[in-house]
Amino acid sequence: EVPLAxxxxxxxxxxxxxxxxxxxxxxxxxNAWLTWVRQAPGKGLEWVGRIKTKTxxxxxxxxxxxxxxFTISRDDSKHTLYLQMNNLKTEDTALYYCTTVNWKxxxxxxxxxxxxxxSS
Amino acid sequence: xxxxxxxxxxxxxxxxxxxxxxxRSSGSIASSYVQWYQQRPDSAPTTVIYEASQRxxxxxxxxxxxxxxxxNSASLTIAGLKTExxxxxxxxxxxxxxxxxxxxxxxxxxx
Numbered sequence: 001e002v003p004l005a006x007x008x009x010x011x012x013x014x015x016x017x018x019x020x021x022x023x024x025x026x027x028x029x030x031n032a033w034l035t036w037v038r039q040a041p042g043k044g045l046e047w048v049g050r051i052k053t054k055t056x057x058x059x060x061x062x063x064x065x066x067x068x069x070f071t072i073s074r075d076d077s078k079h080t081l082y083l084q085m086n087n088l089k090t091e092d093t094a095l096y097y098c099t100t101v102n103w104k105x106x107x108x109x110x111x112x113x114x115x116x117x118x119s120s
Numbered sequence: 121x122x123x124x125x126x127x128x129x130x131x132x133x134x135x136x137x138x139x140x141x142x143x144r145s146s147g148s149i150a151s152s153y154v155q156w157y158q159q160r161p162d163s164a165p166t167t168v169i170y171e172a173s174q175r176x177x178x179x180x181x182x183x184x185x186x187x188x189x190x191x192n193s194a195s196l197t198i199a200g201l202k203t204e205x206x207x208x209x210x211x212x213x214x215x216x217x218x219x220x221x222x223x224x225x226x227x228x229x230x231x
Contacts, residue, residue, distance in 0.1 A: 105152060105220065
């Protein structure tokens with residue numbers, strides 16, 4: 001059973017916004033550091049951003065291409081991770097995965113991904 | 121910032137051995153853990169090696185990982201190649217400045 005399930009992908013115009021969700025089950029969500037990773041069609045994996053646990057400050061970090069446009073948040077009561085994407089560009093078109101990441105930098109659980117297409 | 125460079129593709133016959141390299145552009149390859157992920161078509165990545173040389177449960181011992189400080193690279197070796205090993209493979213590492221980095225990816229073809 002896959003413990004992570006993404007949703008919210010779709011078609012959006014350049015400059016538009018979209019919010020992705022990732023629902024977790026079967027993992028200790030409150031203790032999990034979480035990330036978003038994306039994969040453009042036919043391309044490799046690209047890390048997007050990370051959010052730490054509340055006890056570690058709940059701080060976020062982002063890859064340079066999405067800084068100031070994307071925001072990661074979490075709702076521990078709902079076991080859900082979010083990715084708010086604003087000012088979307090065509091180059092943001094990708095399959096977006098949510099993952100857990102441990103303190104050794106290992107992405108240990110992955111969802112199945114949700115597709116975001118940015119096109120006019 | 122650093123990058124991880126992999127060969128674009130490797131191919132070999134069933135039963136043979138392939139080795140995929142992952143070269144770090146700056147900083148020591150040994151300074152942080154290296155993972156290897158397998159991605160079959162239309163599937164999410166899964167871990168085949170973590171912390172440079174550890175195999176998750178369920179991954180065959182035909183998969184092994186190592187670090188070579190002299191070439192500043194990590195390697196994934198697949199012995200006794202099977203058709204089911206045909207996939208894309210990505211190395212991945214981390215540092216406090218660049219944070220998370222994936223390798224460029226290698227397509228493994230079983231002839």
